[in-house]
Amino acid sequence: MSDFNSYQRSASKTAIYPDEHRILYPALGLAGEAGEVANKVKKLVRDGPDKRPDTWREDIASEIGDVLWYCAALATDLNLTLGMIAAQNEIKTVGKKRGRYNRWVRRHTIV
Numbered sequence: 001m002s003d004f005n006s007y008q009r010s011a012s013k014t015a016i017y018p019d020e021h022r023i024l025y026p027a028l029g030l031a032g033e034a035g036e037v038a039n040k041v042k043k044l045v046r047d048g049p050d051k052r053p054d055t056w057r058e059d060i061a062s063e064i065g066d067v068l069w070y071c072a073a074l075a076t077d078l079n080l081t082l083g084m085i086a087a088q089n090e091i092k093t094v095g096k097k098r099g100r101y102n103r104w105v106r107r108h109t110i111v
């Protein structure tokens with residue numbers, strides 16, 4: 001998870017917004033960039049595979065990068081590290097998956 005923290009340190013050097021807008025500014029930016037990701041995907045659906053620009057994957061990756069930047073900025077404003085957030089989320093999601101699997105096994109196991 002140190003790569004996340006390294007990225008966060010790098011991103012913080014380019015975070016330029018007034019101190020009084022800490023937390024709010026990156027939270028709004030995160031929502032905006034997530035919308036840009038969704039809009040790119042929407043256009044793929046609308047235009048179909050024949051009209052996809054050659055750079056569609058890179059275009060979406062760029063927007064995901066913008067989302068990541070705002071995640072890093074928001075985490076910094078909250079005095080959190082991306083590495084810790086990623087680790088906690090991994091525990092949460094893997095735990096949920098394991099829980100669902102265990103419940104499925106219990107439902108489908110004849111005793």
Ligand SMILES: [Mg+2]
Nearest residue numbers: 033036063066
């Ligand atoms: Mg963007």
